[in-house]
Amino acid sequence: MRATDVIAKKRDGEELSTAEIEWFVTGFTEGEIPDYQAAAWLMAIYLRGMSRRETFDLTRAMAASGDQLNLSDMLGYTVDKHSTGGVGDKVSLVVLPLVAAAGVPVAKMSGRGLGFSGGTLDKLESIPGLCVDLSESQFVQQVLHYGIVLTGQTRSLAPADGVLYALRDVTATVSSLPLIASSIMSKKLASGANGIVLDVKVGMGAFMKRVEEARALAQIMVDIGADAGRDMVALLSNMNQPLGDAVGNALELREAIHALQGKGPEDLREHCLAVGGHMLRLGREDTSEYALSEAMAELSEMMDNGAGLAKFREMVAAQGGDVAYVDDPDRLPRARVRDEIPVPRAGYVAQVNAMLVAQACLELGAGRARKGEPIDPAVGVLVHHKVGEHVTEYDTMFTVYANDERQLVRARELLEQAPVYRDRKQQPLPTFYDTIYSR
Amino acid sequence: MRATDVIAKKRDGEELSTAEIEWFVTGFTEGEIPDYQAAAWLMAIYLRGMSRRETFDLTRAMAASGDQLNLSDMLGYTVDKHSTGGVGDKVSLVVLPLVAAAGVPVAKMSGRGLGFSGGTLDKLESIPGLCVDLSESQFVQQVLHYGIVLTGQTRSLAPADGVLYALRDVTATVSSLPLIASSIMSKKLASGANGIVLDVKVGMGAFMKRVEEARALAQIMVDIGADAGRDMVALLSNMNQPLGDAVGNALELREAIHALQGKGPEDLREHCLAVGGHMLRLGREDTSEYALSEAMAELSEMMDNGAGLAKFREMVAAQGGDVAYVDDPDRLPRARVRDEIPVPRAGYVAQVNAMLVAQACLELGAGRARKGEPIDPAVGVLVHHKVGEHVTEYDTMFTVYANDERQLVRARELLEQAPVYRDRKQQPLPTFYDTIYSR
Numbered sequence: 001m002r003a004t005d006v007i008a009k010k011r012d013g014e015e016l017s018t019a020e021i022e023w024f025v026t027g028f029t030e031g032e033i034p035d036y037q038a039a040a041w042l043m044a045i046y047l048r049g050m051s052r053r054e055t056f057d058l059t060r061a062m063a064a065s066g067d068q069l070n071l072s073d074m075l076g077y078t079v080d081k082h083s084t085g086g087v088g089d090k091v092s093l094v095v096l097p098l099v100a101a102a103g104v105p106v107a108k109m110s111g112r113g114l115g116f117s118g119g120t121l122d123k124l125e126s127i128p129g130l131c132v133d134l135s136e137s138q139f140v141q142q143v144l145h146y147g148i149v150l151t152g153q154t155r156s157l158a159p160a161d162g163v164l165y166a167l168r169d170v171t172a173t174v175s176s177l178p179l180i181a182s183s184i185m186s187k188k189l190a191s192g193a194n195g196i197v198l199d200v201k202v203g204m205g206a207f208m209k210r211v212e213e214a215r216a217l218a219q220i221m222v223d224i225g226a227d228a229g230r231d232m233v234a235l236l237s238n239m240n241q242p243l244g245d246a247v248g249n250a251l252e253l254r255e256a257i258h259a260l261q262g263k264g265p266e267d268l269r270e271h272c273l274a275v276g277g278h279m280l281r282l283g284r285e286d287t288s289e290y291a292l293s294e295a296m297a298e299l300s301e302m303m304d305n306g307a308g309l310a311k312f313r314e315m316v317a318a319q320g321g322d323v324a325y326v327d328d329p330d331r332l333p334r335a336r337v338r339d340e341i342p343v344p345r346a347g348y349v350a351q352v353n354a355m356l357v358a359q360a361c362l363e364l365g366a367g368r369a370r371k372g373e374p375i376d377p378a379v380g381v382l383v384h385h386k387v388g389e390h391v392t393e394y395d396t397m398f399t400v401y402a403n404d405e406r407q408l409v410r411a412r413e414l415l416e417q418a419p420v421y422r423d424r425k426q427q428p429l430p431t432f433y434d435t436i437y438s439r
Numbered sequence: 440m441r442a443t444d445v446i447a448k449k450r451d452g453e454e455l456s457t458a459e460i461e462w463f464v465t466g467f468t469e470g471e472i473p474d475y476q477a478a479a480w481l482m483a484i485y486l487r488g489m490s491r492r493e494t495f496d497l498t499r500a501m502a503a504s505g506d507q508l509n510l511s512d513m514l515g516y517t518v519d520k521h522s523t524g525g526v527g528d529k530v531s532l533v534v535l536p537l538v539a540a541a542g543v544p545v546a547k548m549s550g551r552g553l554g555f556s557g558g559t560l561d562k563l564e565s566i567p568g569l570c571v572d573l574s575e576s577q578f579v580q581q582v583l584h585y586g587i588v589l590t591g592q593t594r595s596l597a598p599a600d601g602v603l604y605a606l607r608d609v610t611a612t613v614s615s616l617p618l619i620a621s622s623i624m625s626k627k628l629a630s631g632a633n634g635i636v637l638d639v640k641v642g643m644g645a646f647m648k649r650v651e652e653a654r655a656l657a658q659i660m661v662d663i664g665a666d667a668g669r670d671m672v673a674l675l676s677n678m679n680q681p682l683g684d685a686v687g688n689a690l691e692l693r694e695a696i697h698a699l700q701g702k703g704p705e706d707l708r709e710h711c712l713a714v715g716g717h718m719l720r721l722g723r724e725d726t727s728e729y730a731l732s733e734a735m736a737e738l739s740e741m742m743d744n745g746a747g748l749a750k751f752r753e754m755v756a757a758q759g760g761d762v763a764y765v766d767d768p769d770r771l772p773r774a775r776v777r778d779e780i781p782v783p784r785a786g787y788v789a790q791v792n793a794m795l796v797a798q799a800c801l802e803l804g805a806g807r808a809r810k811g812e813p814i815d816p817a818v819g820v821l822v823h824h825k826v827g828e829h830v831t832e833y834d835t836m837f838t839v840y841a842n843d844e845r846q847l848v849r850a851r852e853l854l855e856q857a858p859v860y861r862d863r864k865q866q867p868l869p870t871f872y873d874t875i876y877s878r
Contacts, residue, residue, distance in 0.1 A: 007611035011485065036478035040610035043482035046450065171479035172446035 003027070003037045010044040018057045025061035029160040035167055042164070042173040050178040055220060056227040058178065062186035065160035067136065069192035071107055074144055078105045079279040080193030082184060084217075085117030087205035087354040088242035088383075092120045092150070093256035094268070095276035097312035098299045100148035104283030107143040109153040109191050113367045113375070116205065116358035118252070121152050126250035126332050126377040130321030148315045158186040175207075181220040188225070195231040195282030198222070199275055202433060203240035205354025211236060211433050222438050231285075232438035233278040237271065238429050241352040241387050244268035248366045248380015248401065254329040260309040267386065270431050273299055278435075333378035335364075335401035339408055346392040347421035349385050356418035357381055357398075360411040364402050379403055381415065388428030391421070442466070442476045449483040457496045464500035468599040474606055481603070481612040489617040494659060495666040497617065501625035504599035506575065508631035513583055514544045518718040519632030521623060523656075524556030526644035526793040526800075527681035527822070531559045531589070532695035533707070534715035536751035537738045539587035543722030546582040548592045548630050552806050552814070555644065555797035557691065560591055565689035565771050565816040569760030587754045597625040619646075620659040627664070634670040634721030637661070638714055641872060642679035644793025650675060650872050661877050670724075671877035672717040676710065677868050680791040680826050683707035687805045687819010687840065693768040699748040706825065709870050712738055717874075772817035774803075774840035778847060785831040786860035788824050795857035796820055796837075799850040803841050818842055820854065827867030830860070 006020045016024075024041060027033035050058065071078045079099060083089050096106045110132075113119035121132045134142065134151040142149040155162075161183050168174045188196050200218040201208065208214035218234035225232035244265045246255040258264045259272060277296035284290035302308045313326045325331050361367060365376035382399040385391050398415050402408035445459045455463075463480060466472035489497065510517050518538060522528050535545045549571075552558035560571045573581065573590040581588040594601075600622050607613045627635050639657040640647065647653035657673035664671035683704045685694040697703045698711060716735035723729035741747045752765045764770050800806060804815035821838040824830050837854050841847035 004609060004611045007482075011482065011611055034609075035475040036606060037610055039475040039478040040482040040612060043446075043450065043479040044486070044611075047483070047486045167475060170443060170473075171476055172443045172450055172483075173479060 003033050007037060007041045007044060010041060010048055013048045015051050016054055021054060021057040022061045025058065025065065025160050029065045029163055038164070038167055039171045042168055042171060042179065045179060046173045046176040052223050052227070055178040055182055056224050059182040059185045059189060059224045060228065062158050062160040062164070062182060063189040066158050066190060067154070067156040068190045069136070069140070071105070071140070071143065071192045072194060074140070075105045077194045077283055078107055078143070078192070079195040079197070079283045080106065080108055080188060080191060081197045081199065081275060081279060082188055083199040084184070084201050084207060086201040086239040086243060087116065087118070087358040088244050088247045088252065089118060089201070090123060090244060090246070090252040090256040090268070091199060091272055091275055093123060093253065093312070094259045094264070094272040094308070095279065096148055096150060097260060097315065098272070098276045098302050098308040099279045099283070100146070101302050101307040101311040102280050102298055103147070104280055105143050105147045106279070107139065107191070107193065108150050109157060109187065110150055111153065114371060115367065115369065116355060116362065118247075118249070118367065120150070122375055122377070123249045123253045123256070124150065126253045127316055127321040127325045130316060131319050134319070142318055146314050146318055148311060150315065153187060158190045161186045177217050177220055181217060181224060185221050185224040189228050189230070193230070195279065196225055197275055197278045197282070198232070198234040200234055200236050201239035202236055203238055203354065205242065205358055206239035215434065215436070218436050222436050226438035230438075231282050233282065234436040235274060235278070236433040236435070238431055238433065239354055240429055242354050242357050242383050243271060245383050246380060247357055247361050247383065248364070249375065249377040250332040250334065251380040251382065251401065254332050257309070257312070257326060257329040260303060260312055261306065262304040267431060269303070274432065335376070335378040335403045337402045337405065337408060339400040339402065339412070340396045341398040341400065341412060341415050343385070343391045343393055343395040343397045343421070345421055347390070347423055348426040349387050349389050349391060349419060350422040350426045351420035352383060352385070352387060353418040356414045357383065360414040360418070363410040363414065364400070364407050365404070376403060381411075386428065388426050442472050446476060446480045446483060449480060449487055452487045454490050455493055460493060460496040461500045464497065464504065464599050468504045468602055477603070477606055478610045481607055481610060481618065484618060485612045485615040491662050491666070494617040494621055495663050498621040498624045498628060498663045499667065501597050501599040501603070501621060502628040505595040505597050505629060506593070507629045508575070508579070510544070510546055510579070510582065510631045511633060513579070516633045516722055517544045517546055517582070517631065518634040518636070518722045519545065519547055519627060519630060520636045520638065520714060520718060521627055522638040523623070523640050523646060525640040525678040525682060526555065526557070526797040527683050527686045527691065528557060528640070529562060529683060529685070529691040529695040529707070530638060530711055530714055532562060532692060532751070533698045533703070533711040533747070534718065535587055535589060536699060536754065537711070537715045537741050537747040538718045538722070539585070540741050540746040540750040541719050541737055542586070543719055544582050544586045545718070546578065546630070546632065547589050548596060548626065549589055550592065553810060554806065554808065555794060555801065557686075557688070557806065559589065561814055561816070562688045562692045562695070563589065565692045566755055566760040566764045569755060570758050573758070581757055585753050585757050587750060589754065592626060597629045600625045616656050616659055620656060620663060624660050624663040628667050628669070632669070634718065635664055636714055636717045636721070637671070637673040639673055639675050640678035641675055642677055642793065644681065644797055645678035654873065654875070657875050661875050665877035669877075670721050672721065673875040674713060674717070675872040675874070677870060677872065678793055679868055681793050681796050681822050682710060684822050685819060686796055686800050686822065687803070688814065688816040689771040689773065690819040690821065690840065693771050696748070696751070696765060696768040699742060699751055700745065701743040706870060708742070713871065774815070774817040774842045776841045776844065776847060778839045778841065778851070779835045780837040780839065780851060780854050782824070782830045782832055782834040782836050782860070784860055786829070786862055787865040788826050788828050788830060788858060789861040789865045790859035791822060791824070791826060792857040795853045796822065799839075799853040799857070802849040802853065803839070803846050804843070815842060820850070825867065827865050
């Protein structure tokens, strides 16, 4: 096989064979195909697209480029979730303990924040001592023993995705649906869960700005999973305003703990019960009929009776974290300077631009522009009102936690532009737009 | 400016600005933009195309990447020609001396053969001692003194084309009309001629297989030249059967000398008079009205009276070549083994597949598969009959000159498949399909 022939075939809009896709992915990952040929190939894929079969073959080749976990033999049916990234998204921290507490094992490899999108690992690391760099055997041991593990992605998981993503990032080939879908799903397939719930975010604070675009991406990922024999559910969820009230690492962890105590914001609770409900239903349906509503009721009860929180505490302890911070989340780091941004006029909240809130948090040091940069866990923003609520000039819209006065000034400028107020009554935003199932 | 933004703009089908194109070409040529970004950019251009303005800007940026000759101050109006490459194409060797003899200076940088397509430099080098590696100042001095120079392209001429072409070759982005046109025209613009005649070959023995494809390429090149203030003529010429009778370096040079003696094959004479006639007309029209028919008659006379041959002899001597080989072309190298391929049956010649003849010559060692490989000047094929001629089993179709028996066997196999004979009368092939003018 010659790389130029495979590039030319895709360039001319033809369908690549399974063998051609495997050969190209393996060759590039092993350094035999140079990056300039892979770059031309990726641009051809970007512009010509890929069929369902090609997209599945690409995903499978990427998943097969490293270790592939198979937990079923030891654990039976396991479930996993993935969010495409949003603002204030601490859902994993809430739903994984709940689902594990309900008896369905969850073994998740998670990511770090980049740009506007936060990362579960960064939030979890606000707890002193907690380790998110587990080896593969520690990962397996922990889920066997506790039914829950949440760690960083190992280097040996889908290494082809790592090298292809790095190349896409510098060749303007990121925003292609088959390439995005295969990147996400290659890691999900390699980490071995039987049931996967995808939380595909749509709106101002998400990569996908329009519902139809998100639906197309979700359908491709559901198809990939189905073709690989996994049970798939994809939720299209609203990311125009931040999810929950807190944005910023320790602030979000604190809110997640509140949610596990049954005291979290209403939209976060609804969101977590839906995502967790689908995970639990997939795990339970493996053995018998089980309705989503039952699953959600079961998880709701575990929020209120503290079973989820206990499971979270178990996980933190297992991974070396100091559980004193779980027991008293007010001990979590909080920045030196606290500032409030008032509501300027009475009216109804018509918009709280999630992207501007995220950018304000980036200015404060809560996120990173490039991989590997340090973050400040203590800074962030609390959002006190949601779209649809009535507010007056006596209310506070945002509380800002900052460690630097100049950062605070820049964050304030962004936050002041984030809300829109109207005289007329405004509808609250929906939590979900749609759900896509593989079966 | 960021490379990813420029790539993304072209990827999305937008028109790049002059500044963006110049920045990208300069950045890549100087090694500041890595090859993987250039590869993605080239694939985006391949699939999205370029407007007339973009194509001109790309060509101008490539031409401006190195030295740009301006011969007008010293010489007044100069003319140049370019062939897109064919089989048996020795037209430059004939027309440049004729046009120079008619008083219009010709200063041409030429190329070497690659694949099926021969190169003028390789043919000219069949003359012992002849130098085709002139420096820029030697180049200028010679055209000033003799009105004619034919040398290799200097490294400092459009270096951007060299690096971009090398990348296109390994990323399946060669066959894009704006990229082909800008590659050819960047060198033509940089070498400074005022009038340029393009000989765009179409058919089995050319890069362009279909007339409409060749017409599109010709129009783009004519537009580029016109936008750069050059006078342009493009001829669409037939390359289904070899041009003239000889294919192979010394054999072609010998045939070119015969043509300059007024004794060349008829199709070659017609082809050279048309190409040269357009060059001469452009050169003369600079000062007064001058018809193509007049120009062709003038050149025809200079074929018959030996004025063109004398100019060729002058050029060979100026470049250090042994003129004894011009005076007696039978002294040129000829291979050891001579073999004949007979016509198998009586009938009319319906086809002489130029590509198969070229491949036979490659087998004999007349050409090279990769840049830099040595060639054998002494081998080649003589084609004794043209499409439309009536032949019998007593005629010879090809004479083969070989230096190796095994090479001869492989060449014979190819040559036996090249002709098609029919019982019914066959029309001769036209020499030209069309002519495109910039004014």
